[in-house]
Amino acid sequence: MTIKIAIDGPAGSGKSTVAKILAKKLNFVYVDTGALYRAITYKILKEGININEKKAILNIINNFDITLKSERIFLDGIDITEEIRKPYISQNVSQISQIPEIREFMVKLQKELANKNNIVMDGRDITTVVMPDAQFKFYITATEEVRAKRRYNELKANNFNISFKDILNEIKIRDKMDMERSIAPLKIAEDAIVVDTSDMTIDEVTNKLYDIIIKQL
Numbered sequence: 001m002t003i004k005i006a007i008d009g010p011a012g013s014g015k016s017t018v019a020k021i022l023a024k025k026l027n028f029v030y031v032d033t034g035a036l037y038r039a040i041t042y043k044i045l046k047e048g049i050n051i052n053e054k055k056a057i058l059n060i061i062n063n064f065d066i067t068l069k070s071e072r073i074f075l076d077g078i079d080i081t082e083e084i085r086k087p088y089i090s091q092n093v094s095q096i097s098q099i100p101e102i103r104e105f106m107v108k109l110q111k112e113l114a115n116k117n118n119i120v121m122d123g124r125d126i127t128t129v130v131m132p133d134a135q136f137k138f139y140i141t142a143t144e145e146v147r148a149k150r151r152y153n154e155l156k157a158n159n160f161n162i163s164f165k166d167i168l169n170e171i172k173i174r175d176k177m178d179m180e181r182s183i184a185p186l187k188i189a190e191d192a193i194v195v196d197t198s199d200m201t202i203d204e205v206t207n208k209l210y211d212i213i214i215k216q217l
């Protein structure tokens with residue numbers, strides 16, 4: 001049996017940063033499931049697919065050629081790591097992530113990865129749907145303002161000209177869609193440990209999770 005560490009939480013809570021460091025420290029595989037949803041969103045937008053056309057969506061799924069290689073993500077052999085972080089993807093990803101056929105495909109893919117490797121996986125439905133059997137479950141959160149500020153700083157550092165207000169708004173809309181959707185909404189699993197990172201540094205969060213894990217491994 002593989003060891004599974006599942007992390008869920010809203011946008012900008014620090015999940016992927018912490019998950020990545022934990023995976024390195026433990027020598028586990030890291031899977032950023034948000035990046036997979038962002039990648040399929042990129043493909044659908046690029047090809048101008050109408051999301052109400054089931055046939056076109058199935059065609060995208062059946063030809064979804066994705067590779068995760070040392071922190072980079074490749075679609076059809078092309079590196080899209082930076083592209084999928086752009087605001088136009090963030091603004092569309094939650095809607096596309098609600099499509100049942102896409103969720104079914106992603107969950108299957110992610111379960112397969114989790115059954116083959118010791119894994120740290122983060123997203124929105126990892127503790128509840130993808131790895132309900134995980135030995136370790138965390139729900140990482142922070143206030144909306146803190147999360148928006150983190151995203152703002154990140155985008156500014158990458159030379160994106162977007163206002164704090166717009167980012168806060170996008171985060172609020174995305175959280176609402178992710179938490180209120182009917183299939184696999186973001187919620188706190190009954191047996192998850194909740195960590196509010198509003199006043200915590202990345203190191204503090206990582207150490208807290210690492211200590212909990214290492215005590216029980």
Ligand code: CDP
Nearest residue numbers: 011012033034035037093094097123124125
């Ligand atoms: O990094 P950030 O928190 O902004 O988002 P992300 O983890 O890259 O996820 C982008 C979007 O993908 C989320 O807002 C969800 O709509 C969707 N997602 C999902 O539905 N299920 C997951 N397991 C992961 C992401």
Ligand code: CDP
Nearest residue numbers: 011012013014015016017150154200201202
């Ligand atoms: O994956 P998620 O959307 O939950 O968040 P992230 O991409 O890991 O973190 C968003 C930004 O917040 C990154 O630039 C992190 O460096 C930063 N961060 C922070 O300043 N303090 C934390 N405790 C966690 C993350």
